[in-house]
Amino acid sequence: MQSPFANMPPVVKNLLIINIIFFIATYALAQVIDLRLYLAAYYPLSPMFKPWQIITYMFMHGGFTHILFNMFALVSFGPMLEATLGSKRFFNYYFITGIGAYVLYMIVQAIQIHAIAGAFTIPHPELEASYFNYGSQENAQALYGFFNAPMLGASGAIFGILVGFAMLYPNLEMMIMFIPVPIKAKYVVIGYIAIELFSGIGRFSGDSVAHFAHLGGALFGFILLKIWRVQKPNNFYE
Template sequence: MFQLTPTVKALLIMNLVIFIMTNFIFPEAMQQFALYGFQSDKFRGYQLFTHMFLHAGWGHIFSNMFSLFIFGPMLEYRWGGNRFLVFYLVCGLGASLLYQGIRTYEIMDMKKDVAVYTENPSPLAFSQFLDEHLGGRYNPEAVAQYKREADNPAMVQATIESVKSVYNDLVQNGKMVGASGAVFALLMAFGMLFPNTELMLLFFPFPIKAKYFVLFYGAYELYAGLARNPGDNVAHFAHLGGMLFAYILLKFWERHDRKNFY
């Protein structure tokens, strides 16, 4: 009969309690403990860990905690509570570090686009910048007005300031929350340690072996991360970071345990 293991149970309770507190009782805590980029004035070192226990909504926390509930107990049975917790936290930290690296690259890329636009502003360049970095999350009337007043120096300067504002908002206010990095690490570990276990998924009507599920899911996350759709606010590279650190940590433990055994 399926039973929750102690560490998994503690993590489920902790995440749920923190979710209720930060979303309904102390919402200001969400801003303090979410993970901001290294370049932001709001970044604090402890956010590399605290963001793992924050979630943006019911759907967000349900998907992460459901995965923890499904994949966590078998891993804790195999490793014990201490190793399981170390794995969860280390991989969550690794996921956040990879996210920070990718985010730094994106900020540098946008900074170049801001410089290019500032030197050669035009309605077309303005539209392309907004499409690239905001997707559909901007008012098209702003572009239409710029087209009507393209020769107005005040309008041109206003668009330059607008582009700089988009950049500054990303640097200062872009943030990440959620246990997804650690949860994807659990998924990776499950696929490596129990590769032939058949999973029956809600969105896939046929059983699929864990190793294939991990492979397909990892490939999708890589595709989604490289696509960089502006309207996609999922931190796909944090997911991949969790999977990568899970692989590295498992291989390290495997070598370490084998050496101690012999």
């Protein structure tokens, strides 16, 4: 029986394997250590922040559905992008877009903190009582979340992959769940970005998705391909 990894390019294959290992380890070791406290990403001025989290957060996921959709997108769109960019450049692309996702998300978070506290941090953020000095219970809860809620998942880098795919294969038709007709890749990705932007600006109650991280991955992916001047293969027909 042929291995399911046999036809995967090396970077996509190893990213998939590493993500699965981290996901299994998170739950297997849950009674011993909460890996999310050390490997998910926190606000840079949070007492819980560690430099390596800028990379390791991409391999942490909040649940089975989270990792399922991210890995499905990775193996669906990553191989063509890796084939076009080459493995070394695709590796760089993946991690730069993931870091870009963190950067944009934390910039937005810093702006939100400043709007409440008048500064980019607060005195003694490690003390829960510190959050109750800023006007209201709502402000206290928001500040507590900014400093203590982690960012995790490969979604930022995945959005980078989606943008790269749409830029290189814009007219490739795709089937989207619940939509009975094929849609060109460029329109699918534009639609996704519009939804993320609307959701991020709207900040709807109960929404815990890091929409600006997705937008950061997409933005950095767009910029990278423009800087690298990557063109789609001449032998590809849409």
